Amino acid sequence: MTQQPIDGATLLADIEAFHRRFNVFPREAAYVAVTLWDAHAHLVECFETTPRIAFLSPEPGSGKSRALEIIELLTPRAVSTVSASANALYRLVGSSEGLPTVLFDEVDTIFGPKANADEQLRGFLNAGYRRIGGALRCVGDGSNQNAQVFDSYCAVAMAGLGSLPDTVLTRSVIVRMRRRARNEKVEPYRQRIHMKEGHALRDQLATWADQVRARIREAWPEMPDGITDRPADVWEPLLAIADAAGDDWPERARAACVEMVNASQVDDKGSIGIRLLTDLRDHVLIGLDRLPTVAIIDRLNALDDAPWADMNGRPLDSRGLSKMLREYMTIDNTPIAARNIRTSGGVLKGYYSGDLEDAWARYCPPPLPR
Numbered sequence: 001m002t003q004q005p006i007d008g009a010t011l012l013a014d015i016e017a018f019h020r021r022f023n024v025f026p027r028e029a030a031y032v033a034v035t036l037w038d039a040h041a042h043l044v045e046c047f048e049t050t051p052r053i054a055f056l057s058p059e060p061g062s063g064k065s066r067a068l069e070i071i072e073l074l075t076p077r078a079v080s081t082v083s084a085s086a087n088a089l090y091r092l093v094g095s096s097e098g099l100p101t102v103l104f105d106e107v108d109t110i111f112g113p114k115a116n117a118d119e120q121l122r123g124f125l126n127a128g129y130r131r132i133g134g135a136l137r138c139v140g141d142g143s144n145q146n147a148q149v150f151d152s153y154c155a156v157a158m159a160g161l162g163s164l165p166d167t168v169l170t171r172s173v174i175v176r177m178r179r180r181a182r183n184e185k186v187e188p189y190r191q192r193i194h195m196k197e198g199h200a201l202r203d204q205l206a207t208w209a210d211q212v213r214a215r216i217r218e219a220w221p222e223m224p225d226g227i228t229d230r231p232a233d234v235w236e237p238l239l240a241i242a243d244a245a246g247d248d249w250p251e252r253a254r255a256a257c258v259e260m261v262n263a264s265q266v267d268d269k270g271s272i273g274i275r276l277l278t279d280l281r282d283h284v285l286i287g288l289d290r291l292p293t294v295a296i297i298d299r300l301n302a303l304d305d306a307p308w309a310d311m312n313g314r315p316l317d318s319r320g321l322s323k324m325l326r327e328y329m330t331i332d333n334t335p336i337a338a339r340n341i342r343t344s345g346g347v348l349k350g351y352y353s354g355d356l357e358d359a360w361a362r363y364c365p366p367p368l369p370r
Contacts, residue, residue, distance in 0.1 A: 006208040009247030012039065015074060015201055021187040022194075023067050027263070029256035030175045034067070036238040036253060037173060041075040041101045041155040042209035043241070046217040049130050051234040052172040054107075055159040062177040064159035066189060068103045071157050073198025075101035076206060082106045086120035090150035093128070099154045107160035111168070122165060128152030129171045166271050170230050173238075174264050212244045219243060224254045231261045272307065276324055277356065278364045279306060285353050290341050292350035293318045318349075325351070328359040 016035040025031055037053045044050045053071075055064040072078040079092065080103040092100050104110075110121060131153045163169065180186070221239035223232050235257045242253030284299045285291055291299075300308040301315045308316040318338075326335040336359065341350040 003207060003211070005211060006204060008208050008212065008245035009249055011201075011204055011208055012036070012241075012245050012249060015039070015205070018074070018198065018201060019067075019070055022070055022189045023063060024180050024184045024186055025067075026176055026178050027259065029259040029263075032252050032256040033173050033238065033260055034071070034175070036241045036249075037155075037157070038071060038074045039205055039209070039241045039245075040237045042205050043213060043216055043237075044099055044153075044155050045131075046213060047131075047237040047240070049171075049233045049237065050128070050153065050155050051237060052125065052129065052168065053157045053175065054164060054169070054172040055157075055175045055177050056163060057161060057177040057179075059179060060161065062179050064177050065105050067175070067177070068105055068157055068159050069189065069191075070198065071101075072103055073195060074202045074205065075155065075157075076202070077101060078103060080105065082109070084121070086124045089121075089124050090152055093151050093154050101155045101157070104156065104158040105160075107158045107164065108162050109160075111160070111164055122167065124152050125156060126167050126171065128154055128156065169264075171234065173234060173260060176263075216240050216244050224258050227257060227261055231257075231264075235261070273324055273327060274363050275307070276300075276321075277328065277359055279303060279308075280351075280356060281360050281364060282367060285351070285356070288353060290350055290352045292341055292343065292348040293321065293338055294348070296351060297321060325356075328356075328363070330355045331358040 012035050015038055016031050019025075019031060019034055023031075023034075025034070034053065037051070040047070040050070055067045057064055068080065072080055077098055077100045079100045082105050084102075084104075089102065092102070128151075158164070158168075158172070164172070219240040221236060221243050223235070223239070227235060239250070239253050239257065242249040279300060280296070283303055284296055297316060297318060300306065300321075302309075311320060322338060326337055328336050330336055331354075336351070336355050338349040338351055339355075340347050341352075
């Protein structure tokens with residue numbers, strides 16, 4: 001029997017409404033992003049990349065696990081875990097049952113400051129972001145072994161305290177969760193009651209995905225102005241979903257894309273090196289063409305909400321500053337290094353703004369308006 005066409009826009013609206021019953025997200029754009037992510041998990045094989053989605057918060061009790069529970073109801077072959085080995089995940093992805101949707105709760109126990117970072121698991125998350133990723137392993141007994149590539153491409157959602165490694169963050173849609181305010185109400189979630197509703201929506205998503213799969217496989221959605229490189233890779237599948245759904249979803253999706261990408265650039269300073277370059281530009285060397293190292297260190301360590309006064313229990317010193325800056329190049333393609341600066345008290349070592357300008361242009365986000 002021929003399946004009746006499903007109105008994608010109406011279905012996505014129903015998915016969004018289902019999330020709103022149980023989740024309070026920090027911004028309206030997050031509801032759009034999460035809804036589109038749910039749908040993309042049903043079409044993940046159509047895309048070159050599958051964005052991770054990460055629900056992060058500074059404190060427990062912020063609704064992260066609940067967000068994963070609702071996603072679990074709406075996505076195909078969902079597997080929820082708080083602990084998994086990379087080898088087990090590779091075999092799960094390679095199963096003949098089809099690509100799973102992997103849901104990592106308490107991911108801070110794997111990557112947090114008190115955990116020993118699991119490089120194999122990080123490799124799984126990073127490699128599985130692209131369809132061509134995978135792990136090369138030897139399989140067999142004794143000397144009778146052969147090299148085999150294990151696929152890792154699948155949809156992954158995560159929840160945890162704090163942050164994630166930069167390599168994972170840049171491949172993710174980030175939702176910064178907060179504890180609910182007293183005036184923010186949600187419907188109590190009961191799995192025995194609501195699982196059936198969620199699975200009914202999941203099955204409709206699966207049917208709609210079958211109806212639009214051929215069109216989405218050939219889609220090249222137009223990106224909003226300013227969304228390029230990795231953010232464009234992350235959002236391209238979600239925008240393709242929105243375009244296929246139609247109605248107001250293409251417009252809402254692009255507005256959400258711009259809002260959440262801009263928010264991630266404000267919330268996440270990038271690597272510690274980019275944070276250093278940005279603080280030097282915006283707070284230390286602003287309006288100056290040079291400054292002695294001792295003055296730079298004093299200004300950095302005095303910055304509020306900056307990591308420099310406590311770098312693994314010690315304040316940043318001249319050796320640490322030099323080590324970090326020499327990873328970046330001047331416009332002449334030489335490592336940034338301290339040079340002599342003549343002062344009234346003699347000659348001191350310091351840094352010139354001109355030596356940093358190329359790195360500022362290449363790595364730092366645009367300066368915030370003053």
